[in-house]
Every structure is written in C-alpha cells, then in structure tokens.
Amino acid sequence: MRYVVIMAGGSGTRLWPLSRKGRPKQLLEIFGGKSLLRLAYERLEGLLPTEQILVCTGRAYADDVRAQLPELPAENLLGEPVGRDSVNAVGWSAAVLLERDPEADVAMVTADQIITPADRFRATLAEAFVAAEEIPGALVTLGVVPTSAHTGYGYLRRGEELRPGAFRIEEFKEKPSLDVARGYVESGQYWWNAGMFVWRAATLFAQLERFLPENAAVLHEVAAHPERLDELFPTLARTSVDYAIMEPAATGASGAVVVGIPLEVQWSDVGGYLSYAELLPKDHHGNTVTGQSVLLDSSGCIVLNMVGPEHVVATLGLEGMLVVATPQATLVAGLNDVERVKMVVAQVSERYGAELA
Amino acid sequence: MRYVVIMAGGSGTRLWPLSRKGRPKQLLEIFGGKSLLRLAYERLEGLLPTEQILVCTGRAYADDVRAQLPELPAENLLGEPVGRDSVNAVGWSAAVLLERDPEADVAMVTADQIITPADRFRATLAEAFVAAEEIPGALVTLGVVPTSAHTGYGYLRRGEELRPGAFRIEEFKEKPSLDVARGYVESGQYWWNAGMFVWRAATLFAQLERFLPENAAVLHEVAAHPERLDELFPTLARTSVDYAIMEPAATGASGAVVVGIPLEVQWSDVGGYLSYAELLPKDHHGNTVTGQSVLLDSSGCIVLNMVGPEHVVATLGLEGMLVVATPQATLVAGLNDVERVKMVVAQVSERYGAELA
Numbered sequence: 045m046r047y048v049v050i051m052a053g054g055s056g057t058r059l060w061p062l063s064r065k066g067r068p069k070q071l072l073e074i075f076g077g078k079s080l081l082r083l084a085y086e087r088l089e090g091l092l093p094t095e096q097i098l099v100c101t102g103r104a105y106a107d108d109v110r111a112q113l114p115e116l117p118a119e120n121l122l123g124e125p126v127g128r129d130s131v132n133a134v135g136w137s138a139a140v141l142l143e144r145d146p147e148a149d150v151a152m153v154t155a156d157q158i159i160t161p162a163d164r165f166r167a168t169l170a171e172a173f174v175a176a177e178e179i180p181g182a183l184v185t186l187g188v189v190p191t192s193a194h195t196g197y198g199y200l201r202r203g204e205e206l207r208p209g210a211f212r213i214e215e216f217k218e219k220p221s222l223d224v225a226r227g228y229v230e231s232g233q234y235w236w237n238a239g240m241f242v243w244r245a246a247t248l249f250a251q252l253e254r255f256l257p258e259n260a261a262v263l264h265e266v267a268a269h270p271e272r273l274d275e276l277f278p279t280l281a282r283t284s285v286d287y288a289i290m291e292p293a294a295t296g297a298s299g300a301v302v303v304g305i306p307l308e309v310q311w312s313d314v315g316g317y318l319s320y321a322e323l324l325p326k327d328h329h330g331n332t333v334t335g336q337s338v339l340l341d342s343s344g345c346i347v348l349n350m351v352g353p354e355h356v357v358a359t360l361g362l363e364g365m366l367v368v369a370t371p372q373a374t375l376v377a378g379l380n381d382v383e384r385v386k387m388v389v390a391q392v393s394e395r396y397g398a399e400l401a
Numbered sequence: 402m403r404y405v406v407i408m409a410g411g412s413g414t415r416l417w418p419l420s421r422k423g424r425p426k427q428l429l430e431i432f433g434g435k436s437l438l439r440l441a442y443e444r445l446e447g448l449l450p451t452e453q454i455l456v457c458t459g460r461a462y463a464d465d466v467r468a469q470l471p472e473l474p475a476e477n478l479l480g481e482p483v484g485r486d487s488v489n490a491v492g493w494s495a496a497v498l499l500e501r502d503p504e505a506d507v508a509m510v511t512a513d514q515i516i517t518p519a520d521r522f523r524a525t526l527a528e529a530f531v532a533a534e535e536i537p538g539a540l541v542t543l544g545v546v547p548t549s550a551h552t553g554y555g556y557l558r559r560g561e562e563l564r565p566g567a568f569r570i571e572e573f574k575e576k577p578s579l580d581v582a583r584g585y586v587e588s589g590q591y592w593w594n595a596g597m598f599v600w601r602a603a604t605l606f607a608q609l610e611r612f613l614p615e616n617a618a619v620l621h622e623v624a625a626h627p628e629r630l631d632e633l634f635p636t637l638a639r640t641s642v643d644y645a646i647m648e649p650a651a652t653g654a655s656g657a658v659v660v661g662i663p664l665e666v667q668w669s670d671v672g673g674y675l676s677y678a679e680l681l682p683k684d685h686h687g688n689t690v691t692g693q694s695v696l697l698d699s700s701g702c703i704v705l706n707m708v709g710p711e712h713v714v715a716t717l718g719l720e721g722m723l724v725v726a727t728p729q730a731t732l733v734a735g736l737n738d739v740e741r742v743k744m745v746v747a748q749v750s751e752r753y754g755a756e757l758a
Contacts, residue, residue: 338748340745340748357730357732358730358734358745358749359732359734360733360735360741361735361737367733373713373714375716375717376714376715377715378717381698384717385717387717388695388717392695392713396693
C-alpha cells in the first residue's frame, strides 16, 4: 500500500524571530493563518486516505502538529525524541511502515516549501510511486527544473530515460559555486534536489542495512519495540540521506538505481525573509506588510507584525528594511543583510539564552 | 507660607510610543526607573516640607502620580477632570491655596524637564520667592540663558534690574524664526521662557480676575466648593498663562510687574528621542541602547527596548536609526525623520484607535 510521510523536523534561523527553537518554520501559521505543514498536508488531499499519511517530526513539536493537523491519526505521528538527521527520519519511517505493511511504498515529502499547483504535485507523486513500484531497486527522487543558478541547492545530474518521464540520476552535486551552477543550468542536464523521495520501504531499508548497518539495526529494533524509542534513538549516528544513501547508490554499486522524476511546479522553500515576502502581496510603494501597521515615507520594506491584534508597527522614512515584531523579539535589519540573521540569533542565544533564539 | 505646585498635565506625541495618551512623558519611568515627575519632586527636596508641595495633573493620571509620589498628601493632588490649558492650572492652584492660606506664595514648576544641578534650581526658586514677596505686584518668571538659537522655545526680553538678579521682563516672544532667534541669542537680552512662575497667589488671582474674569469666578467657586469641580471645570475657556496674563501684564498696564530671574542650570526638556538619548550613555559605536538587545553592524542608533525582560531587540546593518519597542507598538524611523513622529501617531490613531496612539 502507498503511504506519504511528511518530514517536518529541523529548525533554521533564517526566519528568526518568526521561527525559533520551539517554533520551526514549518509550524508558523504565516500563510493566511496556515502553516507550511498544514499546506503540505492539504496538498496531498485526494492522493491518499488520511490513514496513509504520516508526519515525522521532533517530539517537541508534536503538540503543535496535532493542533494543526487534527485529522492525523495518533499512530501516524512519528515524534523523534531527538533530531538525528534525515537518514534516520527516512529509515525510521520505513521501519515503522514495514512493521505495519511489508509491501509499503513510501513517499517522503518535505513540509517547508510552498508548491503550486497542488494537483500537478500530486500527479508527480503518483508517477513517482509507479516508478518506485515498477523499476526494481528504485530510489526515486524528485527534481525541480532550475529557474536560476542558485548556489544554495543541491543538484541532480540526470542520465538515460528508464521509462517515460523517469530518468537515471547519475550523480548528486552538493551546493555548487555560482559558475558551476550556471554551467549546470545551461546544460539542461541538472535538476535541483527537492529532497523528496519515493521508494518501496523494503528497498530503502535494504540500502540502509548495506550503507549504515548499525543504524538499520537500531531502527528495526525501535520500530518493533516502540517502548525502546527514547533509549535507542539518541544512539543513532547522524547523517543525511543524500550523503549516506543516495549519493553512493547513484553509482550503481549497491544494486539500487536512483531514479529522477521532474517536479514541474512553482516552488519556494521560504528559505528567508526575501522568499517569504515574494509569496505575499506588495503595496504600491513595494512594501510587504502583515498585521497592524502604519508605514510613512517607507518603500521596499518588509514589515511583519506578529505580536497580535493589540500591537501596531510603525515605520517612518525607511527604505529596503526588514522589521519583524513578535512577542519575544523585534528584528530590524537592512534587506541586504538578512543573510546574516543567523549571526544575530547566535548572539541572542549567547547573551539571553536559547529560549529567545 | 510658600508652596510649590508641580504642573504635570499635558501629553505630547514626540516620544510615541513610549508616551501615549494614557501615559504622558512626565510619567514614563525611563530615567533609571524614575519618571520626570518623580525627578521634579525630588528636585524640591529640602526646599519645602512635603505638605507644601502639590501636583496639578489630569485626573486620568492621578493613580500613576500617587504611585510615583507616595509621600504626596491626598489633598495636595489637584486632578483636573479635563485639561483646560495652563491659565486654568495656575488659576485653580492659586484659588485652592488662597482657600487654605490667604498669604500663600506659589511656585508653579514644570515636570517635563531634566534640570541639574538640583541645588542651584532650589536656590533660584528661593530667590524667586523673595522677589515675589518683596516686589509689589510681581509675577516672577524663570528664564534660561539660551545655549543655541532654538526656534522651539518662547523668549523673554529682559529690561532693567529691579533688585539684584531680578529683572523686569518687557516682552514675551513666541517661537521665533531661526534668524530672529539668532539675533536674540547674540543680543544677550533674551532668555528662554522656562514656563515656571513664582507669585503671591493673591497677585496672580487678581490678574486673572482682570484679564479673564469669568475664569476667575469659576475657579473661585470650584476652590470654595470642590464638589462642583466636575460640573464647572469643563466650562472654563482654554488659554495659556503666557498669552492670557504674562504677555499683557508685561506691558505694565495691569498694575503687575513681570520679573525675570535667570535659571542657570543644565536644562533638557526631553522634547523628543534625540534629547532623550543625549541623557543616556552611548556604546563605542555611538548607539544609545536600553533593555535587552543585540546590535550587529549598527552605529549611531537609538534602540529602546521597553517591552520587558522577556523580549530582545536585535538590529543588523543599521545606521542612524531609531527603534522603539513597547508592548503596544513598535516604531522604526530614520533619526532624521523623528520630528515627524506626530504624523505617525495621527495615522495610528485614525486607523487603529486612540488607545494605541
């Protein structure tokens, strides 16, 4: 049977102070009152029944996930006691589903992007399921046709077409330099690595046993004996699924075949304030504004009032500035400086403690 | 007997959102945890016993005044049911004190300045009391020797010396143009109008009866029958004591004599963020900072975190900016634009209601 696991772990500092340690990006209800997680869930509507949708997240976020996804069956919430990187998220998901259904096919999808249109996304997942089911040993990865020489993404080099619309992935390339990225985009041979995968759970788990046998053994034990989760999960070696499985599997040496399916959608990873603002309307001075605010002589600004309905944010004489107000923190930065927000977060954490960071 | 009345009415928008309608500048505890009112009260220490110090304020601020001045006798808090400008504040104070003591001499002092040193201020008040007591018909006004051609103050032109250190004031000049102000300062004949007065209560009240007989009658009635305060006070015509009494009295036509005493002190009216920041220490990047904050690559800024100890204000890449965070509002402005904060306040009030303004 087919399953989808929404991966909603991770944190990230680039949207601080909207996102904080206890409130990662995916859980922020900043898209018309919905979170990226909620949007990721709704994006699957009609693809699979609710019982076949799972969420893998940090246990600290479990209450928020339940509140945002009241439809989610309790047993479909996989709460990691501690984060152990993506290879263990996919490995644990596969192990849990194999316990329930030895024939499980699994799509691992991310929760931290805006993807439109949703029906095209669902159709791509359906194609990917077919590829995973019909190509023996397939580890299917979704690739986004690049729209720019982005240096912040990983790239997939595609090779021969294995079946209509499904290509062998010959190599994974980590974040390239700008020149290299330009070459990739011009060649037409590369996709962005969307970080979303579809496979038979048994295929993935066999690869995990080959490349990380200790992790596989622990995850098998955890899936079979959930009461040992807190004891065993923290012992797992951390690494990413790309690095530990997909990259070596793409060489063909492990008996698996890495298959790429193009994901032809509009795609934003909301990786920072600039990409978030691109998703919102602008006023006629080029300002992006949420919440109660008064902007005078201000243009090209992003002003986010997340304090609540009893608060107003006012700006006067600003150009190209970011202003974010939350109950815990206020951030004011030049829009040219927002890449360095993580430095601010580090200092806040050092000076005032991790609760504010 | 001598009395001092601290005038703590008024509001003002130039320190918004620190100051707001319900929390005027004088009541903000932003000077090492003390307010300008508290500092004005402490400045009188040793000059007069507590029973001879009164506060005239808006009734809406009475609770805050009592909290900040627990020593103040209950009957010495004069709470105006509505603001009716300075002539009625000084007139009501005189009328109330005349009921208690027909020989009352009164100093009317402001609460909205930082004045140092306090002992020099007290000595000047003592001299002013003597002048008011010894010069028949004297309306004594304190004058500050100007340190710049400020166009935001009124000016006093001084004439002959009536007794050592006490000069006849020949004319009141409202806020002048810059050229005119420069001439005043160069001439050495002008002082800034400090808005502080000393007079026999009977002398002031007689002038009030002459220039504003209806106001005098109402205020006499209110002082004699406090239970009629709410009914009568709102009926008073509004005007300023400078315009209604001091300016015409300075012509000599009313039998009074306007006397100026120089107030040789450091004097800041904390009229806006720039003058407030001048009272606070700067870091080595020229930033003035209060409360929890992280400033990265920021210089020449004023960053005031008034939200509380659970909040942090962070800036990144700012130069010459004002950032003020309070629970009700956040203001971000270029320091060159702070004169226009009142426009922001007007828009906030219009859009979101007077509570936020």
